[in-house]
Amino acid sequence: MRSIGLIGLGLIGGSMAKAIRSKTDCSIYGMDADEKVMETAVSEGVITAGLEEHFDKIDMLLVALYPTDVVDIILDVAPRLKKGCIVIDCTGVKKVICTKLSRQLSDMGLFFIGGHPMAGKEVAGYKNADASLYEGASMILCTDEYTDEGALAVADELFKKIGFSRVVHTTYEEHDSVIAYTSQLAHIVSSSYIKSPTLEKRYGFSAGSFKDMTRVAKLNENMWADLFLANEDAIVSEIDSLINHLMEYENAIEGHNRDRLVALLRDGRIRKEDDEEKEAKARGKK
Amino acid sequence: MRSIGLIGLGLIGGSMAKAIRSKTDCSIYGMDADEKVMETAVSEGVITAGLEEHFDKIDMLLVALYPTDVVDIILDVAPRLKKGCIVIDCTGVKKVICTKLSRQLSDMGLFFIGGHPMAGKEVAGYKNADASLYEGASMILCTDEYTDEGALAVADELFKKIGFSRVVHTTYEEHDSVIAYTSQLAHIVSSSYIKSPTLEKRYGFSAGSFKDMTRVAKLNENMWADLFLANEDAIVSEIDSLINHLMEYENAIEGHNRDRLVALLRDGRIRKEDDEEKEAKARGKK
Numbered sequence: 001m002r003s004i005g006l007i008g009l010g011l012i013g014g015s016m017a018k019a020i021r022s023k024t025d026c027s028i029y030g031m032d033a034d035e036k037v038m039e040t041a042v043s044e045g046v047i048t049a050g051l052e053e054h055f056d057k058i059d060m061l062l063v064a065l066y067p068t069d070v071v072d073i074i075l076d077v078a079p080r081l082k083k084g085c086i087v088i089d090c091t092g093v094k095k096v097i098c099t100k101l102s103r104q105l106s107d108m109g110l111f112f113i114g115g116h117p118m119a120g121k122e123v124a125g126y127k128n129a130d131a132s133l134y135e136g137a138s139m140i141l142c143t144d145e146y147t148d149e150g151a152l153a154v155a156d157e158l159f160k161k162i163g164f165s166r167v168v169h170t171t172y173e174e175h176d177s178v179i180a181y182t183s184q185l186a187h188i189v190s191s192s193y194i195k196s197p198t199l200e201k202r203y204g205f206s207a208g209s210f211k212d213m214t215r216v217a218k219l220n221e222n223m224w225a226d227l228f229l230a231n232e233d234a235i236v237s238e239i240d241s242l243i244n245h246l247m248e249y250e251n252a253i254e255g256h257n258r259d260r261l262v263a264l265l266r267d268g269r270i271r272k273e274d275d276e277e278k279e280a281k282a283r284g285k286k
Numbered sequence: 287m288r289s290i291g292l293i294g295l296g297l298i299g300g301s302m303a304k305a306i307r308s309k310t311d312c313s314i315y316g317m318d319a320d321e322k323v324m325e326t327a328v329s330e331g332v333i334t335a336g337l338e339e340h341f342d343k344i345d346m347l348l349v350a351l352y353p354t355d356v357v358d359i360i361l362d363v364a365p366r367l368k369k370g371c372i373v374i375d376c377t378g379v380k381k382v383i384c385t386k387l388s389r390q391l392s393d394m395g396l397f398f399i400g401g402h403p404m405a406g407k408e409v410a411g412y413k414n415a416d417a418s419l420y421e422g423a424s425m426i427l428c429t430d431e432y433t434d435e436g437a438l439a440v441a442d443e444l445f446k447k448i449g450f451s452r453v454v455h456t457t458y459e460e461h462d463s464v465i466a467y468t469s470q471l472a473h474i475v476s477s478s479y480i481k482s483p484t485l486e487k488r489y490g491f492s493a494g495s496f497k498d499m500t501r502v503a504k505l506n507e508n509m510w511a512d513l514f515l516a517n518e519d520a521i522v523s524e525i526d527s528l529i530n531h532l533m534e535y536e537n538a539i540e541g542h543n544r545d546r547l548v549a550l551l552r553d554g555r556i557r558k559e560d561d562e563e564k565e566a567k568a569r570g571k572k
Binding site (some may be wrong): 075076101118119120137138140150160161166168170174175177179180181182183185186187189190191192193194195196197198199200201202203204205206207208209210213214215216217218219221222224225226227228235236238239240241242243245246247248249250253254258261262264266267268269271272273275276277278282 | 353357405406419423426454459460461463464465467469472473475477479483484485487488489490493499501502503504505512518521522524526528529531532533539540542544550551552553554557558559561562564568
């Protein structure tokens, strides 16, 4: 692969551009609604040039935009791409996005793959983009009956080369259901946790656990609202599950049932320890 | 102050001993139920000698034991302490502990202060104790009508000397109510979060937010059960508050109410940003 196009040079796309620049010899043609970002990215040598004049040259198009914009923009530029171009989005939900693109792009002779880089920061924009953002992270690639195996192999290779420690292949449904738990629920819990009236008294009374619980409350509310609404069933099911578990602890405390409370906490500890072991094994395998 | 006694050389007490050893010239007399820990602590030069023969010499006694043991052991050894000895416990709840000790020790000519070092790890025991555990952390000291101001000043000086960035003075009630939010609730959320049935599918699908949410699920279930039960009203109130907030997000998602969902998330983000500003100011003041 010699030439990559990138639409959206925010935190995710900008970090992709910087990682590709530092780890490969590919030309990078970029596009961003913010002209200053474009100027900076060109002057820093992160992108080779603007994408506008080069759609027909690129071997792969990466799209890192808000969930609401992804489908329209990809369908808009698709006719200008050369046959065999690999198209990968970076959106945090997959089914609502990918089912609108997969067959249609395939019919146009393009190779679409649904992507989700499992990394982020609490700060946004090109200015916070970082060539090392994806170091050690997981890249999820979602496939369906239209997926081209050769294109998938090319994508695997690129993402490993730019720092991802794992590339995981899955379906849209599996992705959306698991991400509701590992990422979406965490953002809702964090946003809820910060709202206790006790917050204003906390200074001098908190340590690492409070910080960890509330870190991702600093989010982009428009983007996350769209991600939650595009994955309604899965996220509602995870919120319900969490509330039910919280109520078990609450009932044990209110009922002064120490044995029950110890059993609930022990079960949680054992699950966390097992989870760490499985994670270590999964990382070992890659 | 020349001589400090320490009962309990686990993670908290052991770290106190190591920090005092590295930052002061005080003699440290230690006591721990585990003989091997005592041998190691003496051979490493962390403690000067066993406490058993030195109760009448020490200027301060620090007690870092399980919540269930603290009161009995302090009342047991108190008659052997010299008049004016400062006694400080390190327990994570204060009212149920301190109200049983404060007046009684004062009547014996001893100076009691309720303490809570705001630091910890997911691993326990002397082998994980660390002289730098308290660097940058907050030490909470709880006072009441029996508190001696001179003893409090001596305690302030010691804790700052061994690495704490702040020493906060408060009441038992205030401590217990705020800690229910900043620490206890985080442990219950973490223990609940790890219990989703989706857990087993998460490998390759998670990043920092999942890790942060579940970190403190690895806890000592017996100690935390006692801490929760000793602070029932406050922790139940925090669990209720969190569940109510979670349900607001859930209702907005189920009702496809994007405006409401964005407003909830925006409110959380602004609170988090304000909180970080206030934290920075509080740290600036110390």
